[in-house]
Amino acid sequence: MSDQEFITARDVTFAYEPDEGCEPHNVLDGVNIAIRRGEFVALLGHNGSGKSTMAKMFNAMLLPTGGKVFVEGMDTVDEAILYEIRRRVGLVLQNPDNQLVASVVEEDVAFGPENLGVPPQEIRERVDEALKAVGMYDFRLSAPYKLSGGQKQRIAIAGIIAMQPECIVLDEPTAMLDPRGRTEVLDTIHRLNEEKGITIVLITHYMDEAVQAGRVIVMDGGHVLLSGEPREVFSQVELLKKHQLDVPQATELTYRLQGMGFPMPCTLTTEECVEAIAAYLPPLPAASRT
Amino acid sequence: MIRDIALGQYIPGDSLVHRLDPRVKIVLIFLFIVFLFVAQNFVSLLLLVISVVVSISLSGVPLRHYLKSIKAILFIVLFTSVLNLFYGGGETLLKIGFMEIKSGGVSNAVFITVRIISLILLSAVLTFTTSPTSLTDAIERLMKPLKVFHVKVHEIAMMMTIALRFVPTLLEETDKIMSAQKARGADMESGGFAQRARALLPILIPLFVSSFRRAYDLAMAMECRCYHGGEGRTKMKVLHAGARDAVASVVVVLICAAVVVSNIFLPGVLS
Structure with a gap:
């Protein structure tokens, strides 16, 4: 294990308790994942691919039935260091409403550090800092039910940041949000990754969210299917399609154009796609441009 | 909106009563309510009514909120006081058929009315000036x-x-x-x-x-978020009672003492 590796999952298998008369079914079936410190990883996969189960392995909410998960070299099976692991690896869940404990924003953010037994004065500082980090400081005295979904999700993230974690795992944090809320949340986690160096594992099924990550891991049927930089992963359109996975719309369009005999590079974003297509169009006459 | 009603009756503010330590507030109001029922004569009752009025005006909460809370129990107050009218000794003041209103009944009725209304007003003072979170916080600490x-x-x-x-x-x-x-x-x-x-x-x-x-x-x-029960848990907000709370406690204790003294030296009017 190298120094760089923050979370290591080695040959992880997992099966939920089978229903009576059913064969146990492995949700995870020999997963190997290594996440480096400071990385921004997107974990992709469709429903039932095991990605959410994997997320709960990272902070010992679930323990592997086979194989091992290490966080900073600590085995997640070890109950004595359970809270050490959970403090280092925070988990943000899908539904923002169901994660907030207190009826005042700042008291909710304080919940984590309070559990850790941090002295009151320091909790105050951590809460203020966490709220500023997610841009919700002005709402510190609001009631959560008065906030929008995106704001609530940012409060949930602040609640994790107040524990001063080294890694935040987000399990489809934008699935229940409107487009504006999605942007708010994504901007926040990108900023946390860049400015505070917090390792981010973003579990999602939105391709455009995955494109912005530093690395993409695609899971399918309890296995890791692909892993690499977004461009590397999404250029394998055929393989992804074979596993009923989508690719970003821009990639899809250039892929089809390639199939129609236009040699062009694989694109990930709308801008890239526009550029690639524009190269084939005759330049517009100057007059019609305005 | 249905949502606004249910969130408790807390009315944010910065009055003297708002700023009291919630633990002290709960204890003092409880004490007050107990002594409402200790009072046996009109002098002590008047003293308590004045105290209630003073605490209401100190709370800085608009009077209409208090009136609304009384309106909700008006029927119970009327019902019990009318019943009490016919119950009690002393000289007969009025005779309607077989029913007699005696002087003891009248004081009974007055007492029960004042007691119920004061009780409601006092608990309103508590819930109007204390946020639900500090209320639960205070209860947790008081129950420790x-x-x-x-x-x-x-x-x-x-x-x-x-x-x-x-x-x-x-x-x-x-x-x-x-x-x-x-x-x-x-x-x-x-x-x-x-x-x-x-x-x-x-x-x-x-x-x-x-x-x-x-x-x-x-x-x-x-x-x-590492929740594992109350053990080893700290709190961001530490409650500490200050000079303000000490003064309030002294005042309330003095009032209660006055009630006891008047009970000893003045004749009770209840039967």
Whole structure:
């Protein structure tokens, strides 16, 4: 294990308790994942691919039935260091409403550090800092039910940041949000990754969210299917399609154009796609441009 | 809006009463209420009424809020005081048929009216000036000695906190489910009592199911944030009683002492 590796999952298998008369079914079936410190990883996969189960392995909410998960070299099976692991690896869940404990924003953010037994004065500082980090400081005295979904999700993230974690795992944090809320949340986690160096594992099924990550891991049927930089992963359109996975719309369009005999590079974003297509169009006459 | 009502009656403010330590406030108001029932003569009763009026004016909460809380119990007050009129000794003041109103009955009626109204007003002072969170916080700390008897003080306070947090969320959800059922043709307004009660079932069942799902999610989120009960837990906000609270306590204790003294030296008027 190298120094760089923050979370290591080695040959992880997992099966939920089978229903009576059913064969146990492995949700995870020999997963190997290594996440480096400071990385921004997107974990992709469709429903039932095991990605959410994997997320709960990272902070010992679930323990592997086979194989091992290490966080900073600590085995997640070890109950004595359970809270050490959970403090280092925070988990943000899908539904923002169901994660907030207190009826005042700042008291909710304080919940984590309070559990850790941090002295009151320091909790105050951590809460203020966490709220500023997610841009919700002005709402510190609001009631959560008065906030929008995106704001609530940012409060949930602040609640994790107040524990001063080294890694935040987000399990489809934008699935229940409107487009504006999605942007708010994504901007926040990108900023946390860049400015505070917090390792981010973003579990999602939105391709455009995955494109912005530093690395993409695609899971399918309890296995890791692909892993690499977004461009590397999404250029394998055929393989992804074979596993009923989508690719970003821009990639899809250039892929089809390639199939129609236009040699062009694989694109990930709308801008890239526009550029690639524009190269084939005759330049517009100057007059019609305005 | 239905949501605004349920969030408790807290009226934010910065008055003297608002700034008292919630623990002190709870204890003092409780003491006050006990002494309302200790008072046996009009002098002490008057003293207590004045104290209630003073604390109301110190709370800085508009009078209409207090009037509203009295309006809710007006019927009970009238009913009990009228009943009390006919109960009690002393000389007969009025005779209607076989019923007699005696002087003791009149003082009984006055006492019961003043007691109930003061009781309601005092608890209103408490809930108007204390946010639900500080209220649960204070209750947790006041109940701490009960730990000796293995009362799960922290858990009770945590449950209260969560319940308060989810009241608006569940109300919103009820609203949504009701609309959804109405959109499917559910009729909730017509029919007798039994029919209406039955019409509630399609609302209660989804609400119940979703509450369990929420509970499961919340439990997981709490565990993710290292929740492991009250042990080794600290609090961001530390309550500390200051000079203000000391003064308030002294004043209340003096009033209570005056009530006791007047009970000893003045004749009781209740029968």
